[in-house]
Amino acid sequence: MTGCNVQNPEIGNVIDIQGLKKSYFLGNQEVPILHGIDLCIKQGEFVAIMGPSGSGKSTLMNMIGCLDRPTSGKVMLMGKDTNAITDNELAELRGFEIGFVFQNFNLIPRLSAYENVLLPTYSNTKKGMDTSGRARDLLKLVGLDDRISHKPAELSGGQRQRVAIARSLINDPSLILADEPTGNLDSKTSVEIMDIFSDLHQKGRTIVMITHDPEMEQYVDRVVRIMDGNIGNN
């Protein structure tokens, strides 16, 4: 049982998922992907979600990040039932509290690294935040201060991944969702990326990272395994 009701209630639940089911529809045909997932993630935890290709990891991540709606079940984020809040509240929660690192980076090709990092602030800006200064600081944090004007096509895969990480942090989110942040990177660059996540974890961020790489287990507090749309007991 991985639901929040059996966990220590003293620490806040950042993610509390109950009975989550997700199907896709191909024409009239329902294709069930997630089969009733319970998952509790506490504030400050660094959790890896591992499982074979096609097992539903990205689908689950999209549900956690409210990028898509469940077919049934509940997704609670920071104590809020995401099905019960208004679209505006949901947009704020997503914009301010969650930083996304997508599996395929999702950088905008015609924008520079700096502009890509700033992108989330065009729709959501925290009051009083020096966004341009922060974008520069974040690019420095990920080791790209000498590449801020480069477009994604002028960056290596690892550098693009770093831009995506810097962008995920621009609104100072409490929860970071990263889908295969080290996928397709060489081992040295992977270690550098994981050092960035470890540092963010030390600073109290809650991080949920999808990975297929067993080497990454050493960095996290807990591994959640997903198989054919079900979470194993661990």
Ligand SMILES: Nc1ncnc2c1ncn2[C@@H]1O[C@H](COP(=O)(O)OP(=O)(O)OP(=O)(O)O)[C@@H](O)[C@H]1O
């Ligand atoms: N938009 C969609 N429409 C229909 N089926 C989909 C859609 N998105 C995903 N699927 C199916 O859902 C299943 C789970 O996909 P998902 O992307 O969650 O897998 P994953 O575990 O992230 O895999 P990988 O490790 O390859 O990224 C797959 O069988 C996929 O074909």
Ligand SMILES: [Mg+2]
């Ligand atoms: Mg995936």
